[in-house]
Amino acid sequence: MTAHPPRLVVEDATIGYDQRTIAERLSLEIPDGSFTAIIGPNGCGKSTLLRALARVLTPSTGRVLLDGKAITQYGSKEVARRMGLLPQTSLAPDGIRVADLVARGRSPYQSLFQQWRSSDEQAVAEALEATRLTELSGRLVDELSGGQRQRVWVAMLFAQQTGIMLLDEPTTFLDIAHQYELLELFRTFHDEGKTIVAVLHDLDQAARYADHLVVMREGSVVTSGPPAEVVTAELVQEVFGLPCIVAPDPVTGTPTVVPLDPRSVAR
């Protein structure tokens, strides 16, 4: 772990929608340079927390700090250059092509008169390269497969060249090969120094790729820390209600959850 202070901090925040409060008086620190995974059962507030981090939702009490300053005090473009979000569902304009969509990620750096500097072009080319979309860059996004389309959105986020990347359930609805392909991609981003915060629903994947886990239940943080410490059979039972044993992954050694057989438990 690096000794840098955490770039993203949540202080005593109450977050919700309209009349419904999802999380009350939540406090959290995202270690700098970490790959943090937020996990928890459905409805625990993972996505809500991520959206509050991304400044999409404003807490009714408390605050979110980015680089030591309250996030609401930054200009929006300033925030956009430091932190980017991959939302759970996104809309692509009809008929847009891959390179165009990726290029939209450059908008925090563009102004009315500077819309396509060489730095923009280079960033887009790098993003296409990093996500292995260079050959597909001229294709229509509508014509791509689900896995490819998700890579386009990731490329757009990469082109935004932020130090912090927030990912809201990036692997949902992808097939297994594409899920791991995407996670490996995030790992390379992490190796290059980016701070990744991802909401993941698969515990094994979270334990395998993240170096810091945040476990949530019913709007509060149950515990946080490295996967090896956090993922225990007791925790899974308590938070998810699933009887299991936790065994080391045969390939990576990270903890994997193996549910008990209900038929043999009854005996």
Place this chain on the structure above:
Amino acid sequence: MTQTAPAASAPPRPGLHRRRAIGLVLLAVALVVACLASLAFGANPLSLEQVWRGLTEPDRSEASLIVWTLRIPRTIVGLLVGAAFGVAGALIQALTRNPLADPGILGVNAGAGFAVTVGVGVFGLSGITGYIWFAFAGAALATVLVYLIGAAGRGQVSPVTLVLAGVALGAVLGGFSTFLTLIDEETFRSLRSWGIGSIALTDLDDTASVAPFLVVGLLLALALAGPLNAIALGEDLAASLGTEVGRTRVLGIVAVTLLAGGGTAMTGGIGFVGLMVPHVVRWFTGPDQRWILATSAVAAPVLVLLADVLGRVIARPGEIEVGIVTAIIGAPVLIALVRRSRAAGL
């Protein structure tokens, strides 16, 4: 638009079932009340006793005459046409998945209006009996044209293309109609009253001849409710459940044409009913098409009849056409409801 994650629909909560059933019963009661009001109120208000006597013992008395020659016809028209527009509106919103869609979007109103304009302006027809079949034919032809434009040799149509084709054809026909009305005062006079929507235009004979089409349309719509539910889950899923998506769409359009075409031919088109009632109904019954169609079929006539009664009472001894009143009382209700935070999109 490309979305990365479709949402799954959840089974209804147990409270919803009870609420829907109660709602339907209440609406049915309201419908009976509305019918009675329609028979009782007007330029010459009658007491319920007089209405009853007029119904059961038809004689030459004034009350009996009023009930039989004036009010029963319009009550029947209000019932039929209200249900027709309400169901047609629900169908079209399910078929096109567009909140701006009303039954006229497939060209029904424009087609009927154009046919009537031609009938009056070119052929010199007059009176609803004269041009009711013109109107119906015009509505049907327009819808067929819209469908052909949208399908253009492929056989399957996307909702967006259908809607655009409807808007396009509607505009063209509307333009021609306006032209014909602006060059001849008589045509203008006839058309300005026709398009507003009134349930007092048709006599029992005309009603009886068009009614079968409306009934067929209603039955067809109810039969389509199940397949429409499946289609709402997504076309692929629907197909895997055994639903024939293409056929459902075509039959749906046929039903809309029968209902909205017949209704427009009889009344000139009562705006807003087909647009508003399904929205409001859906916010209470949830997304099950069977409930939406059934409840719309009952709720819409309530709106139409009450609006008609209001129009007769307020402007005694004259009357304000129902097409005007439905919007004036319906719109605030619609707006108030959409402001509730629960109101979701389509």
Place this chain on the structure above:
Amino acid sequence: MSALPRTGGVDFGYRSGTLRSRLLSVRVPLRVLGVSALLLGLAIAVAVVAIRYGDYPLTVSQVLQTLLGGGEPFHRIIVLDWRLPVAIAAVAFGALLGLGGAIFQSITRNPLGSPDVIGFDAGAYTAVVVVMLVFGSSGTWSIAAAAIVGGLATAFAVYLLAWRRGVQGFRLIIVGIGVVAMLGSLNSYLITRADITDAMSVGFWSAGSIARVTWASLTPSLVLGTVIVLAAIALSPALKRLELGDDAAVTQGTRPGPVRLALLVLGVATTALVTAAAGPIGFIALVAPQLARRITRSAGVSVLAASAMGAALLAAAHLLSLLIAQVYRSIPVGLITVCLGGLYLIWLLIRETRRQAGAPR
């Protein structure tokens, strides 16, 4: 400065030109640029030809001569004082309508989205109906003022009614539908109760005509129109960000609420301008962006192409209306835009679905 068929390292799948200097760097898809320039050129050419026609027909060479500074004094009056403002209006108003339609369709994410979604047209119509039928006034300025006031008041009311900690597209559309329906009822009531001649003159106004445009009414419109266009250009990056969804827009540095409001105001302003000067000219705001999109095969809604298409449509409709007046009778240009626009859209839809026949769904 360089204009390349492909921008250096990235293949966009279509040809675009890049301009890079110290003050300005921009990349423009060539097809969009080319089509827009073509449409605008067409619009201007058609508008110039239209100057020929009227009670005193002129030849093309007479028109050109007069425009370029020469020509007989009598011709100068006809061309420069009477017909030139109408020709300019055809191009400028058409472009404004196309712009307004593009903005609305982008914000509402609905191909049926047009300034009338927010009730503007209906509000303007009601105000004019009231002024003409209830107060019996039909001067150009009172009608223009009524149209603007009525339209803006309605748009404002719809926006307020739809506002509940922000405005969502769906709620805005439904409230717009409700308000438009109520106003429509009111209009119907007034029209059917009015004297037939009065009612017909309202009918004529509502068909929309640029024939009444003079320099006095055109100049303020052009000034305002330029302001609107500049504002739209300034907001176009924000518009593009909104296309991706509110969450994505926020994370790219835009606040959706204020930007959407500003864009709505702009969209309504375009309609207000045109309606005040010429009456409601229908269908261009609705159709121009759709036609432009299909021809340029661009992503989403292209504001530039939509404006150029609008200009071309209105200019063509204007010429057609004059030609028909020569042989039959005078038809308001608003009726022609409706028929022309509709027919063209139908043709394009047929062609599009036919081309897709056989492609997997």
